Amino acid sequence: MDSFVDGSGYLAACTAGLPTRGTLAAMRADLDEWEHAASTPVAYGALVEEGRSLFARIVGVDRARVATGSQTSAMVAVVAAALPDGAEVVVPDGDFSSLVFPFLAQAHRGVRVRSVPLASLADAVRPGTSLVAWSAVQSSSGVVTDPGPVLEAARTVGALTLCDLTQAAGVLPVDAARFDVTVTHAYKWLCAPRGVAFSTFSDAALERLRPVQAGWYAGADVWGSCYGPAMRLADDARRFDVSPAWQAWPGAVAALRHVAALDATSSWRHATRLTDRLADTLGSPRSGQAITTFADADGAALRALAAAGISASGRAGRLRLAFHLWNDEDDVTRVADALGAVDGFRPEG
Known part of the structure; x- marks a missing residue:
């Protein structure tokens, strides 16, 4: 997690990933080289x-x-x-x-x-x-x-x-x-x-x-x-x-x-553990996936997450959440709290 920029509240890897610090350094160095006609x-x-x-x-x-x-x-x-x-x-x-x-x-x-x-x-x-x-x-x-x-x-x-x-x-x-x-x-x-x-x-x-x-x-x-x-x-x-x-x-x-340099099995285990933890907290069935979705036809749940400073996405009438390497249990708690305050939200999974 420390290799990435701060990803607290960012649950949108399925939309676009976050950069590692090494990625940002490499891109900035490339801009410097271009600026000095060295690329x-x-x-x-x-x-x-x-x-x-x-x-x-x-x-x-x-x-x-x-x-x-x-x-x-x-x-x-x-x-x-x-x-x-x-x-x-x-x-x-x-x-x-x-x-x-x-x-x-x-x-x-x-x-x-x-x-x-x-x-x-x-x-x-x-x-x-x-x-x-x-x-x-x-x-x-x-x-x-x-x-x-x-x-x-x-x-x-x-x-x-x-x-x-x-x-x-x-x-x-x-x-x-x-x-x-x-x-x-x-x-x-x-x-x-x-x-x-x-x-x-x-x-x-x-x-x-x-x-x-x-x-x-x-x-x-x-x-x-x-x-x-x-x-x-x-x-x-x-x-x-x-x-x-x-x-x-x-x-x-x-x-x-x-x-x-990472073990993909460990990455998958980390992501699915968090989605399952969220399911347990909300009382919905576990999906065992890195991406989990909930019915959100009117977008109310997505708007509530955005108001709470949480980045997620909406697709096909559903709220879409993705857990990746920068996420932790604090993100699970923040999402559960925000969704719990949405009138009519039903976490059927």
Whole structure:
């Protein structure tokens, strides 16, 4: 907790993480270098490669399987563009739009998106399904999906799998090697500045997907691929890289260093212990999640928390709270006290 800025009352890691002190120092140092004309693309490139390696360690894959970018939707769009005409994609009802919209945008080619209840995701996979896409942790509810049955169902029919780890990596232990493709924006639980994202690829994905966003940074020799017309792309996942948002990377690497040094199981245990403690205090069922939500159709509970100096969020008609490394039992008490004063609040979980 001491590595972060003061996060007392901040329960919105699912919206945006807080910086570590190391992240702030790195970003300030970068501004100083820029001010004195001392920053260079080569130095930023070295940070990108360090960030690639750190992320690979966090999600359990070889760095050669990691591509870098700035937005998950753009990475998902690469997958969507590679689907054959008429392909069927299965997604859960209400999953995050950045995961769903890139496939809906392929409707002109006959690509069909079938949305099913999250609990029925594995059962909905059928012969003819080309891809199953879902978030490891649902943004609106914090529900964690057991990937095993979905992966097994996809393997049975030869479908690719795409899992969004944005609400998982940094708090929940994850193994990206289990999926054909993963996408992760690092500004939430990984606590990086916005503008740094990652994707990972299996052998099957590397063989079947095309780097439709290929630019100079996807070249086998980055500084040798600045001009056309010849194109020689990297042999590994780096061929899916896009040009990095340079000034986000010093802070991102500092954040990733911090997360990579932690035990993800301990981080998850810390977060879920606090959500369960809140449930016990409010008299609601335990969720065992890092994100917990309560019905709040009129936003009264969210407004009450804001008035009490507590940062939270509202999604899909529910109050959304997220506990991360900077939170402690004092935050549980503050939330419980504020919610207890809201007329009509019913903590059904």
